[in-house]
Amino acid sequence: MTLNLNKIREDFPILQTIINGSPLVYLDNAATTQKPQSVIDAITDYYTRYNSNIHRGAHQLSNLATDAHEEARKTVQKYINAEQSHEIIFTSGTTESINLAAYAFGEAFVNPGDEIIVTEMDHHSNFVPWQMLCERRRAHFRVVSFDDNGDIRLDVLERLLSEKTRLVAFNHVSNSLGTVNPAHEIIQMAHDAGAAVLVDAAQAIQHIKHDVQALDADFYAFSGHKIYGPTGIGVLYGKEKWLEAMPPYQGGGEMIDLVTIEKTTYNKLPFKFEAGTPNIVGPIGLAAAIDYINALEFSDIVNHEDEVLEYGRKRLLEIEGLTLYGDAKHRASILPFNIEGIHHFDLGTLLDSYGIAVRTGHHCTQPMMTALGIEGTVRASLALYNTKEEIDALVDGIHKAMRMLGR
Numbered sequence: 001m002t003l004n005l006n007k008i009r010e011d012f013p014i015l016q017t018i019i020n021g022s023p024l025v026y027l028d029n030a031a032t033t034q035k036p037q038s039v040i041d042a043i044t045d046y047y048t049r050y051n052s053n054i055h056r057g058a059h060q061l062s063n064l065a066t067d068a069h070e071e072a073r074k075t076v077q078k079y080i081n082a083e084q085s086h087e088i089i090f091t092s093g094t095t096e097s098i099n100l101a102a103y104a105f106g107e108a109f110v111n112p113g114d115e116i117i118v119t120e121m122d123h124h125s126n127f128v129p130w131q132m133l134c135e136r137r138r139a140h141f142r143v144v145s146f147d148d149n150g151d152i153r154l155d156v157l158e159r160l161l162s163e164k165t166r167l168v169a170f171n172h173v174s175n176s177l178g179t180v181n182p183a184h185e186i187i188q189m190a191h192d193a194g195a196a197v198l199v200d201a202a203q204a205i206q207h208i209k210h211d212v213q214a215l216d217a218d219f220y221a222f223s224g225h226k227i228y229g230p231t232g233i234g235v236l237y238g239k240e241k242w243l244e245a246m247p248p249y250q251g252g253g254e255m256i257d258l259v260t261i262e263k264t265t266y267n268k269l270p271f272k273f274e275a276g277t278p279n280i281v282g283p284i285g286l287a288a289a290i291d292y293i294n295a296l297e298f299s300d301i302v303n304h305e306d307e308v309l310e311y312g313r314k315r316l317l318e319i320e321g322l323t324l325y326g327d328a329k330h331r332a333s334i335l336p337f338n339i340e341g342i343h344h345f346d347l348g349t350l351l352d353s354y355g356i357a358v359r360t361g362h363h364c365t366q367p368m369m370t371a372l373g374i375e376g377t378v379r380a381s382l383a384l385y386n387t388k389e390e391i392d393a394l395v396d397g398i399h400k401a402m403r404m405l406g407r
């Protein structure tokens with residue numbers, strides 16, 4: 001089967017937008033994806049029909065909202081094949097998921113002299129929280145480099161792993177190069193050394209079929225807005241054995257069992273990690289996004305995106321003076337490049353004037369940019385609704401910009 005691209009594009013109303021007289025070519029999906037009408041409708045429906053606070057209400061609206069919120073947890077559980085729904089913690093996004101894990105895992109399991117390993121290609125949100133944890137707990141922060149193709153140096157990881165390693169954190173898909181890291185292999189290596197693993201799936205959740213049990217990930221983090229859902233909602237999956245042993249991240253309403261002046265005891269999972277009124281509608285929108293994807297064949301999405309990605313690589317490489325970054329064994333969705341003599345920001349601004357939305361800069365991966373010896377790139381990033389015609393529009397736009405800049 002193949003995707004019905006016309007139908008899919010109609011499902012995303014924003015794709016009909018005209019920018020500066022040209023049809024929008026939206027190639028900034030690694031930053032955030034667009035939302036299908038069904039997600040927008042689910043959010044509107046919540047606010048129109050049953051907006052209410054959850055869990056502690058004695059009235060009908062509260063029960064409806066609670067049911068929808070908790071049903072959404074089960075939808076996420078099934079989507080990533082977690083064993084139990086209370087292993088799904090709702091957060092505000094990948095960033096909060098990782099901060100929560102770094103804080104609470106650190107408090108419970110990291111002591112002076114221990115080691116945490118991340119990679120040089122990680123997003124700042126899977127880098128800085130671990131660095132902060134190491135400073136707080138006087139642990140050592142270790143970083144695995146990548147090779148010229150943008151593949152993780154597994155030999156370096158092997159060397160760094162030891163009985164002192166408490167946790168390895170890595171991104172499944174790099175947001176700056178599109179490298180798909182060998183998650184199974186990395187997790188196996190870490191586990192063999194006795195370390196836990198956090199997978200940052202922010203750029204993987206929408207492109208790769210997921211099964212946290214098959215992966216054997218200890219923690220797994222992603223954001224709703226990168227998988228066609230709303231902003232402000234994310235997920236931290238954690239194996240029950242870790243979550244049970246970790247202290248709460250924030251104190252407040254909902255996360256407690258009993259509060260007295262002498263001592264507070266905490267609620268059961270997942271509520272122990274969900275203090276305060278949560279983003280109630282976020283999971284409802286996220287579940288609608290997952291339902292949208294589930295109604296398609298996931299392998300069709302992957303095949304289509306891979307086809308457009310490889311077409312994009314081929315077309316971009318035809319442009320004289322263009323450097324395309326990353327040639328990893330497995331890649332997903334990201335086209336990062338620079339053109340000799342043109343600043344990435346200038347190119348991005350000119351492309352915008354032709355209706356083409358890309359991102360420019362370091363993409364929150366400064367250590368990676370330092371390793372590549374560059375300040376930043378232009379990044380085109382794909383989602384399931386992108387087409388080869390949009391790649392052609394990007395290439396035409398680049399030629400036009402180059403002419404404009406006298407190149």
Ligand SMILES: Cc1ncc(COP(=O)(O)O)c(C=O)c1O
Nearest residue numbers: 093094095123125171175202223
């Ligand atoms: C690989 C990766 N990790 C983490 C994040 C942070 O996600 P959020 O800003 O939704 O918390 C991003 C966002 O671009 C990302 O690409």
